[in-house]
Amino acid sequence: MDFKKSYAIMANDLSEVFSSKAIYMPMIAVPTFFAIMLPILTFYVSTYNISGIASRIIGTATAVVGTSSIGGPVFMAYFSVYVLGPIFMTMPIFTASVIAADSFAGEKERKTSEALLSTPITIQELLIGKMAASFLPAVVLTLAVFAIYGSVTNYLAYKAFNAYLLPNLSWILMIAMSPFLSLAAIGIVVLVSAHVQGIKEAQQISSLLILPVLVLPFTSIFGVVDLTPTFFAVVMLFLIVADLAIIYFGIKSFKKESIL
Amino acid sequence: MAPEILAYRVTKTFKKTVGLKDATVSAGKGISIILGPNGAGKSTLLRCMGGLYHPESGRIRVFGGDPYYDDAIRKRVSLLSDNYALYDKLSVLKNLMFFGRLYGNTDQETLDISKDILKRLNAYQFIDRKAGELSRGTKQKVAICRALLGSPDAFLLDEPTAFLDALSAEEVHIMLEEFAKDGKTIVYATQRLNEATRFKADIFVIKKGRISKKLGYGDLYGKVLKNAKVDIKLADAIDERVARKMPHFKSMKGSELAIIIRSYKDINESAKWLMDHGAYVIKIDYTEPMIEDMLAD
Numbered sequence: 127m128d129f130k131k132s133y134a135i136m137a138n139d140l141s142e143v144f145s146s147k148a149i150y151m152p153m154i155a156v157p158t159f160f161a162i163m164l165p166i167l168t169f170y171v172s173t174y175n176i177s178g179i180a181s182r183i184i185g186t187a188t189a190v191v192g193t194s195s196i197g198g199p200v201f202m203a204y205f206s207v208y209v210l211g212p213i214f215m216t217m218p219i220f221t222a223s224v225i226a227a228d229s230f231a232g233e234k235e236r237k238t239s240e241a242l243l244s245t246p247i248t249i250q251e252l253l254i255g256k257m258a259a260s261f262l263p264a265v266v267l268t269l270a271v272f273a274i275y276g277s278v279t280n281y282l283a284y285k286a287f288n289a290y291l292l293p294n295l296s297w298i299l300m301i302a303m304s305p306f307l308s309l310a311a312i313g314i315v316v317l318v319s320a321h322v323q324g325i326k327e328a329q330q331i332s333s334l335l336i337l338p339v340l341v342l343p344f345t346s347i348f349g350v351v352d353l354t355p356t357f358f359a360v361v362m363l364f365l366i367v368a369d370l371a372i373i374y375f376g377i378k379s380f381k382k383e384s385i386l
Numbered sequence: 387m388a389p390e391i392l393a394y395r396v397t398k399t400f401k402k403t404v405g406l407k408d409a410t411v412s413a414g415k416g417i418s419i420i421l422g423p424n425g426a427g428k429s430t431l432l433r434c435m436g437g438l439y440h441p442e443s444g445r446i447r448v449f450g451g452d453p454y455y456d457d458a459i460r461k462r463v464s465l466l467s468d469n470y471a472l473y474d475k476l477s478v479l480k481n482l483m484f485f486g487r488l489y490g491n492t493d494q495e496t497l498d499i500s501k502d503i504l505k506r507l508n509a510y511q512f513i514d515r516k517a518g519e520l521s522r523g524t525k526q527k528v529a530i531c532r533a534l535l536g537s538p539d540a541f542l543l544d545e546p547t548a549f550l551d552a553l554s555a556e557e558v559h560i561m562l563e564e565f566a567k568d569g570k571t572i573v574y575a576t577q578r579l580n581e582a583t584r585f586k587a588d589i590f591v592i593k594k595g596r597i598s599k600k601l602g603y604g605d606l607y608g609k610v611l612k613n614a615k616v617d618i619k620l621a622d623a624i625d626e627r628v629a630r631k632m633p634h635f636k637s638m639k640g641s642e643l644a645i646i647i648r649s650y651k652d653i654n655e656s657a658k659w660l661m662d663h664g665a666y667v668i669k670i671d672y673t674e675p676m677i678e679d680m681l682a683d
Contacts, residue, residue, distance in 0.1 A: 131487065138476075141480065142476065236474070237469045238471045240469060241465075241471065241472075241532060244464065245460060245488035246459075246460040246536070247457065382438055382454075383438075383439070386439075
């Protein structure tokens with residue numbers, strides 16, 4: 127096992143991704159925009175429209191946040207964590223899917239895989255390099271986006287309510303889940319890479335993982351599930367087991383022919 | 387002694403398409419040619435030899451090992467496939483550096499090898515250009531350079547000069563002859579007869595995934611020039627009534643004669659007849675048949 131070769135694979139994939147504005151700009155700019163705009167909108171609703179939108183879901187909010195005082199800070203705390211949090215949890219899935227699809231299915235589409243697999247690289251070195259190339263940016267970008275949205279939220283909350291709302295335990299657990307969400311998306315790309323013809327197909331299949339995550343805010347708003355720290359801890363455990371299974375079967379089924 | 391590269395009774399299928407059927411090729415030091423039309427199985431054979439495909443049956447041995455499983459073997463054998471794809475968004479140098487690292491080279495070693503080869507192929511001026519901006523021919527030159535980065539002992543070349551200009555193609559041929567002289571093993575797949583006969587080489591003809599026995603040039607020309615039309619140009623026209631008596635005569639136009647021969651050996655007979663009748667032969671030529679027709683069963 128030569129980690130230098132895995133590193134070379136990773137560096138090459140990253141330099142491919144980050145040499146194309148069409149790939150990296152939407153991946154960075156869109157989440158950053160939302161990381162700034164969504165807390166501002168939340169703040170606006172909490173401060174100026176609490177009797178309208180906020181009051182409809184404030185019952186759920188007080189139940190989850192654990193206070194009976196109905197008002198701006200409660201709504202903002204609720205919305206910032208239990209609605210925006212899951213929205214930003216799609217970030218590691220989305221980013222990892224885009225890069226992994228480009229990395230695995232892209233080799234097939236560009237037909238560069240033949241030259242790559244003709245070198246003395248092992249399947250393990252190849253997989254580690256390619257998975258790292260998708261995993262690291264996904265986690266780093268997710269941390270950055272959570273940091274931006276957390277900072278904006280805290281800044282606005284402190285100005286208006288003289289209180290910092292983040293972090294709380296559920297929010298921290300959401301961040302802690304991002305590596306496992308990324309791994310799940312990457313594992314799915316590895317699994318499907320033998321069966322897809324190109325980048326878009328692989329991306330679409332792995333992006334399906336976003337759906338259950340996007341359902342979370344609604345389950346919370348409609349009171350179906352309480353997004354408590356216990357809930358997130360259980361989901362994280364489930365994700366770890368699922369990741370291990372997906373990656374195990376992904377690696378086991380991966381053959382050179384998968385990307386040829 | 388075992389050959390450097392052996393494909394023994396190899397069968398490889400892709401769903402319902404047969405890529406190779408019971409194909410056997412052995413290549414020792416020097417150049418071996420795989421000659422066949424499009425879709426004959428040349429690329430599949432080379433990919434099996436390069437360890438990209440695992441055959442359903444039969445066995446591949448490269449320097450005694452199985453290149454599909456033995457990753458270290460691929461340090462000793464280099465495959466230049468027919469798609470010569472590069473990472474288009476990266477520069478030529480970055481492409482080569484990347485592959486050099488996978489072959490275990492230092493960046494300086496890669497640069498030195500690349501400089502030497504690209505200069506010989508008249509492509510060094512493109513080293514900082516993005517690969518996506520290059521012409522097909524230049525991409526192929528870079529791909530040739532990439533295949534040489536690991537300083538391998540054996541080369542598997544799939545139509546390596548398909549998009550090169552004549553000068554660069556000849557430079558590649560000269561380079562390969564040098565490698566052959568140095569005791570390296572070269573398996574060269576082509577569909578061009580002039581390339582197949584360019585080297586002092588064993589020739590294997592492949593068609594529909596099956597490989598004929600090893601051929602010499604005589605055998606090959608026996609196939610190529612079977613029932614072929616050959617043009618003979620004379621210094622001066624001769625009387626057509628006399629010319630019609632020439633063996634294998636077909637037609638005459640001015641000082642140009644056409645003959646239809648059963649085998650290449652008939653050319654001498656016609657040429658000798660002309661000389662015996664006072665004519666001066668200044669050129670003998672034939673139109674190369676389509677490779678598909680040439681290799682017909």
